[in-house]
Amino acid sequence: MKRLAASVVIPTTAGPRRILALRHSERLPRSQVYKQSDLSLPLDISGRYHNLVGPNSPLKDWIGLGEGSWRLIVDDDFDTGRSWEAPVAMAHWLREQGFRLDAGDAEVTIWSTGALDVDLNIVEDRQDHYHMNEKIRASAGLFRACAERGGKVYLLIPQGCGEEARQALKSLDGLELIATVSEVSNLPRAMDSFALRQPPVVRNTKIAIGWLALMAAFLGVGGGWTLLTGGPMAQAPLPLQGNGTEQGTAELRQASPAAGGKDLPPLEEEARVKSGSNDTKGGEKATVMPEPVVPQLELIELRAPSGASCAAVFLGSLHALESRRAEVAGRFPSSMAQGLCGLGFRLLDGPLKAKVRLEGALAPYVWATNLNGKLARGGPPWTFNLRLLPERDLSYEIIITYRIRQSEERERLVHHVIKRGKR
């Protein structure tokens, strides 16, 4: 199982410091920070670090860190101050989301600075305490190395530092193209927007223009998307729009009515029948109108756009390509594992509300809180990211619980994620 890699950098005026590892311990009472070359004596900031991640800390409540303590290992010492708190909190959050903290070859680099208050707000820069310009210049080598291996850098910085950061990036000969600058005021809010696959506020005009162009391109071909056949993403690739899933879907429905909520695109059904797969019978069955109370679920596959990684989708800089699959005779058509970043479900018809539970081999691949979800008829989809890339065939059951006239009913659906072979 290969986990997605991300590199978290603590910028200092003397150069960037990388977070090499975060180790959890059930036996040690205190959380500490160590330099890699000296694993005996903790750094002076260890006391503050313990307060940040220890019991009763806001970070622990927010991320849901378990009991026990942490050892944070960095590649070099850094001077005191508190601007390391935001990147360290980010590192914990990324680890909990299933990322591998990799200092070497990660294609996503988080460059963040800022002190945190008790509500996990990043303290604003009032008197140039953050030294943004010097820190960015001292990190030029790191940015260059990222650019050489085709990686991307996300600068998460306090409110009010954006202009200085952009100016400093511009002075680094084209390196601003690989960097996305986001001014963040509250860390959990920013992370929540990441988790929902919405991009952070992109204030870099070049990147924003690029986004608009990309969106326009998608909307332009929206009417003809059903004509695409053959590839794994060919069936109903729906890109998400910038400000939230629902809005994006609504706009796309306008552009292409065939993609609209309840009805399956007829071409998709036809394609499945023609392909002569095992689902032919099911396809016919699906055309028969079911009882209104039987829940009708739709599977949503989230994939990275070609050439991009799931990490970029996950962190919100790219929109996932969404394709939808209808349930056929108690099972969903199998999904190809390659490039699969996340899954989701939507309740098309049936009861007003339903609960969904995932059982089976999917458990190690999703975060534990994502094994249960709630759906509302015609409501927004419930989606989640895969925390690991599936490297073998998986099959799991989707158990739907709903109520009809005081009695609880259950339905089971099966879905396979396959590594290769016929769909």
Added chain:
Amino acid sequence: MAKDADDDLLEIYALLFDAGWVASRRARERSVTTAEILAYAKRGGADNPADFRLEKSIRRNVEARRIYLQAVRGRSLAVSHLAAAAGCGVIARRRLECGELEIVEDGGQHFLVLRLDKVSAAPRALEVRGEKGEGGRIPLPAPVVGVIQRGLGGKRADEREILELLLHRPRASIYLLP
């Protein structure tokens, strides 16, 4: 200084083998003065360079060791001369005057965990000495909510020796220094 067993052995060695070499070696060891030993015992907690000449003297010369340990004991916050569970096997915990010392293994690395009683002043160094003067002094980080924790062992030979004494030698003396 008083004549000790080492001296007897050296004399026998001198008669048998190389009188010149023994004489020069004894002269070097004798050159350690009481004032030097006392100053070495009073060195700062965090700033903690080991003086090999004095260390050698503490390990080989009973009198030098006695003077040194008396000075260390005089300025220490807490002393422990005997582990409670002085049986066989590994000694994971020791009760000190100002708290409890525990050696915790985690992920293949050893850690020293010192839980201080509420009223205790925080020590800044820990000295461990075996019966023959082996051991040394290591700096301690600042306590975090009443607990001092640091790695022990690792690549450094002096720390490995201290770890060995703490884990397997119930009669090793422990001094907590300000």
